[in-house]
Amino acid sequence: MTEFKGVFIVADGLGGRPTDTPEGKTCLEAARTPHLDELARRGALGLLDPIAPGVRPGSDTAHLSLFGYDPFEEYPGRGVFEAVGVGLEVHEGDVCFRTNFATVDEDFVVKDRRAGRIHEGQEELERALQGLQPRSAPDVEVLFKASTEHRGALVLRGPDLSPSVSEADPHATGQRVREVVPLEDTPQARRTAQILNEIIRRSYEILKDLPLNRDRAAKGLPPANLLLPRGPSTVPRFETLPRRYGIKGAVIAAGALYIGIGRLLGLEFHRAEGATGGLDTDIRSKIALALEELQTKDFVFVHIKGTDTAGHDRNARAKIEFLERIDEALGALVEGLDWERTHLAFTGDHATPIAYGDHVSDPVPVLFVGPNVLPDATEAFHERAALRGGLHRFAGRVVPMLAGYNNWLRKFGT
Amino acid sequence: MTEFKGVFIVADGLGGRPTDTPEGKTCLEAARTPHLDELARRGALGLLDPIAPGVRPGSDTAHLSLFGYDPFEEYPGRGVFEAVGVGLEVHEGDVCFRTNFATVDEDFVVKDRRAGRIHEGQEELERALQGLQPRSAPDVEVLFKASTEHRGALVLRGPDLSPSVSEADPHATGQRVREVVPLEDTPQARRTAQILNEIIRRSYEILKDLPLNRDRAAKGLPPANLLLPRGPSTVPRFETLPRRYGIKGAVIAAGALYIGIGRLLGLEFHRAEGATGGLDTDIRSKIALALEELQTKDFVFVHIKGTDTAGHDRNARAKIEFLERIDEALGALVEGLDWERTHLAFTGDHATPIAYGDHVSDPVPVLFVGPNVLPDATEAFHERAALRGGLHRFAGRVVPMLAGYNNWLRKFGT
Numbered sequence: 001m002t003e004f005k006g007v008f009i010v011a012d013g014l015g016g017r018p019t020d021t022p023e024g025k026t027c028l029e030a031a032r033t034p035h036l037d038e039l040a041r042r043g044a045l046g047l048l049d050p051i052a053p054g055v056r057p058g059s060d061t062a063h064l065s066l067f068g069y070d071p072f073e074e075y076p077g078r079g080v081f082e083a084v085g086v087g088l089e090v091h092e093g094d095v096c097f098r099t100n101f102a103t104v105d106e107d108f109v110v111k112d113r114r115a116g117r118i119h120e121g122q123e124e125l126e127r128a129l130q131g132l133q134p135r136s137a138p139d140v141e142v143l144f145k146a147s148t149e150h151r152g153a154l155v156l157r158g159p160d161l162s163p164s165v166s167e168a169d170p171h172a173t174g175q176r177v178r179e180v181v182p183l184e185d186t187p188q189a190r191r192t193a194q195i196l197n198e199i200i201r202r203s204y205e206i207l208k209d210l211p212l213n214r215d216r217a218a219k220g221l222p223p224a225n226l227l228l229p230r231g232p233s234t235v236p237r238f239e240t241l242p243r244r245y246g247i248k249g250a251v252i253a254a255g256a257l258y259i260g261i262g263r264l265l266g267l268e269f270h271r272a273e274g275a276t277g278g279l280d281t282d283i284r285s286k287i288a289l290a291l292e293e294l295q296t297k298d299f300v301f302v303h304i305k306g307t308d309t310a311g312h313d314r315n316a317r318a319k320i321e322f323l324e325r326i327d328e329a330l331g332a333l334v335e336g337l338d339w340e341r342t343h344l345a346f347t348g349d350h351a352t353p354i355a356y357g358d359h360v361s362d363p364v365p366v367l368f369v370g371p372n373v374l375p376d377a378t379e380a381f382h383e384r385a386a387l388r389g390g391l392h393r394f395a396g397r398v399v400p401m402l403a404g405y406n407n408w409l410r411k412f413g414t
Numbered sequence: 415m416t417e418f419k420g421v422f423i424v425a426d427g428l429g430g431r432p433t434d435t436p437e438g439k440t441c442l443e444a445a446r447t448p449h450l451d452e453l454a455r456r457g458a459l460g461l462l463d464p465i466a467p468g469v470r471p472g473s474d475t476a477h478l479s480l481f482g483y484d485p486f487e488e489y490p491g492r493g494v495f496e497a498v499g500v501g502l503e504v505h506e507g508d509v510c511f512r513t514n515f516a517t518v519d520e521d522f523v524v525k526d527r528r529a530g531r532i533h534e535g536q537e538e539l540e541r542a543l544q545g546l547q548p549r550s551a552p553d554v555e556v557l558f559k560a561s562t563e564h565r566g567a568l569v570l571r572g573p574d575l576s577p578s579v580s581e582a583d584p585h586a587t588g589q590r591v592r593e594v595v596p597l598e599d600t601p602q603a604r605r606t607a608q609i610l611n612e613i614i615r616r617s618y619e620i621l622k623d624l625p626l627n628r629d630r631a632a633k634g635l636p637p638a639n640l641l642l643p644r645g646p647s648t649v650p651r652f653e654t655l656p657r658r659y660g661i662k663g664a665v666i667a668a669g670a671l672y673i674g675i676g677r678l679l680g681l682e683f684h685r686a687e688g689a690t691g692g693l694d695t696d697i698r699s700k701i702a703l704a705l706e707e708l709q710t711k712d713f714v715f716v717h718i719k720g721t722d723t724a725g726h727d728r729n730a731r732a733k734i735e736f737l738e739r740i741d742e743a744l745g746a747l748v749e750g751l752d753w754e755r756t757h758l759a760f761t762g763d764h765a766t767p768i769a770y771g772d773h774v775s776d777p778v779p780v781l782f783v784g785p786n787v788l789p790d791a792t793e794a795f796h797e798r799a800a801l802r803g804g805l806h807r808f809a810g811r812v813v814p815m816l817a818g819y820n821n822w823l824r825k826f827g828t
Binding site: 044068371372373374375376377390391392393394397399400401403404405407409410411412413414 | 440466468471473476485774
């Protein structure tokens with residue numbers, strides 16, 4: 001193992017805006033976060049542009065950027081992260097999609113893009129969709145795996161496929177599911193579009209009369225009666241973190257995307273008990289597992305989703321409470337980390353302010369702490385403190401900087 | 415001459431970490447530097463990423479970046495800087511190497527990669543290695559020049575050569591000198607590898623019985639009995655600083671690398687009396703020569719190596735004392751510069767902290783001072799002050815910024 005270890009914690013959608021609360025405070029300012037404030041006093045703050053100033057990040061592109069990969073160069077599309085995250089094996093040449101279970105009427109008009117954020121029956125749905133073999137393409141294998149709530153992943157495997165196809169998801173209720181069309185004039189794109197249209201049609205045939213959906217209809221719940229693929233992607237070839245830095249690392253996350261990113265970057269996935277990816281997740285359990293993994297690993301990446309969810313829900317109270325729960329859980333880290341040999345980076349992958357309810361490009365606070373980090377004068381961890389942070393402002397590359405403090409970097413030149 | 419003049423001083427490996435001293439101060443914080451502090455009060459500080467956040471710089475790549483050249487695009491390899499720095503003329507198509515005199519046993523096992531940092535006999539060694547004409551390649555000319563201590567440079571000139579060859583240097587004692595192998599499958603790379611292997615073998619034949627080495631053996635000193643080439647490079651075509659800015663400039667340095675960089679960027683080299691490139695160098699003499707050169711030049715680049723050497727030696731006391739000697743020498747600049755018409759930039763090319771003893775990616779403080787620089791609130795020059803620096807944080811491009819203050823820049827667009 002390396003001399004120093006690294007812990008990288010991302011609170012998804014961490015950042016906010018002064019419009020978050022009536023008092024003009026961001027949620028992070030309003031939250032009581034004594035542990036983060038103590039870490040801020042011991043370390044240094046910066047203002048992080050997840051990708052670049054004025055670039056509005058997705059969670060996938062932002063994470064790539066934070067890990068030190070240029071998303072403009074290396075972003076393969078979303079699907080592969082979800083596919084790997086739900087545990088599908090992918091091979092070069094596969095075309096991957098994330099999927100939603102949606103609710104449509106018999107005319108394929110979308111009633112609910114998330115089938116009421118369905119919490120049940122994922123196994124039944126997944127089982128029903130096995131053998132989705134397209135009749136129009138007998139040489140193509142179709143893999144499907146359900147994930148949390150309405151989420152899942154679809155992989156097409158076979159010759160002559162292309163990710164250059166449009167999305168079926170109209171991204172709005174009350175609109176018809178769109179016909180998938182090729183986005184480039186190639187036989188591969190045309191064939192892939194045709195396969196997808198067949199899969200979508202057949203998913204409705206298979207799902208509409210599923211016992212689960214009859215039950216839901218009886219209870220007045222929206223049925224999960226259509227598979228809606230989106231985010232087509234290829235399978236990338238990242239230089240993994242173990243290869244880049246000569247380390248062993250783990251990812252502790254619940255959301256498939258984050259598990260997938262970690263796995264594709266060469267991290268070992270570990271499931272923390274009680275981690276749900278939602279506001280009800282057990283953050284203490286994740287931190288405890290991180291401390292455990294650090295016994296045998298050089299690097300642990302912990303992803304916490306609830307902050308983003310509360311932001312999307314435009315629920316300031318929920319976001320503040322969740323931030324306070326993160327801070328409580330960090331107590332175990334403040335106590336338990338070997339601070340003479342460990343550097344911690346804590347940040348968000350973007351801001352999800354309450355009034356807007358979606359990702360924005362505003363910079364977010366980032367904290368580095370550990371023996372090689374020169375402390376600055378900040379005494380709290382939030383957006384306003386980060387405006388005076390000693391690390392000033394930079395774009396992405398949080399993990400390379402952490403690797404720098406850990407003496408893991410190879411020299412460029414001599 | 416231009417209206418404003420520019421002085422660019424690099425203290426190599428300037429930056430440090432809070433682990434440099436038991437009190438948690440960096441060497442630069444611990445050093446008494448009244449002149450630098452006065453200049454900080456009069457000017458503005460920034461935090462400089464030599465290349466980019468989380469990129470660990472070599473001295474060569476960092477200097478290119480500080481001078482405003484993108485090392486990811488324009489770095490030719492190290493050898494050519496050394497070759498030009500020791501005074502070899504290079505032509506397009508040459509393949510250049512830096513070399514070490516090393517100590518090996520009869521089985522070519524490395525006993526000392528630097529022949530005890532040999533301080534004597536450079537002329538005798540250089541003379542002995544003239545006429546190293548490879549028998550396997552009569553159309554290739556071999557140029558060799560010894561430099562300070564164990565250092566030197568080798569240039570291969572002729573048709574069909576390539577820098578894509580591996581290094582003979584095992585970079586560790588107790589290991590055998592490695593066979594040079596082609597790094598690409600071309601006749602040029604194969605031929606260059608063959609030539610190098612012959613040169614290395616023949617250098618041992620020539621050097622092993624040299625009177626100098628017999629004397630050293632008698633004194634129990636490691637003989638300089640092998641020439642170990644490394645850092646293969648092509649000859650780059652930089653847009654020179656005189657061409658870019660319409661100026662005349664000088665480089666004042668002792669290390670071949672820095673002289674070479676300056677020369678390749680179109681600066682006139684001047685040797686300061688007593689400048690050694692070591693901790694015993696005469697810094698006052700360099701500053702005096704800089705003031706003299708400014709009589710007839712628009713720009714002077716002064717390179718001071720000792721800070722880096724002390725860092726590599728993990729000697730905090732030596733680094734602090736050397737920093738204090740730099741500061742003393744800067745007194746002449748504070749006194750003698752025409753401050754109404756001169757801008758000064760002072761920085762390091764990277765940090766070399768004591769505990770690690772090698773380059774790290776941590777940002778380093780940079781100071782700009784002169785009539786066009788808006789002063790910030792900093793009152794001292796060190797890493798912690800730079801955390802509050804008014805110039806915030808930026809990557810490389812110190813010389814373009816200096817050129818900007820000096821009104822030397824051509825407009826981009828209209």
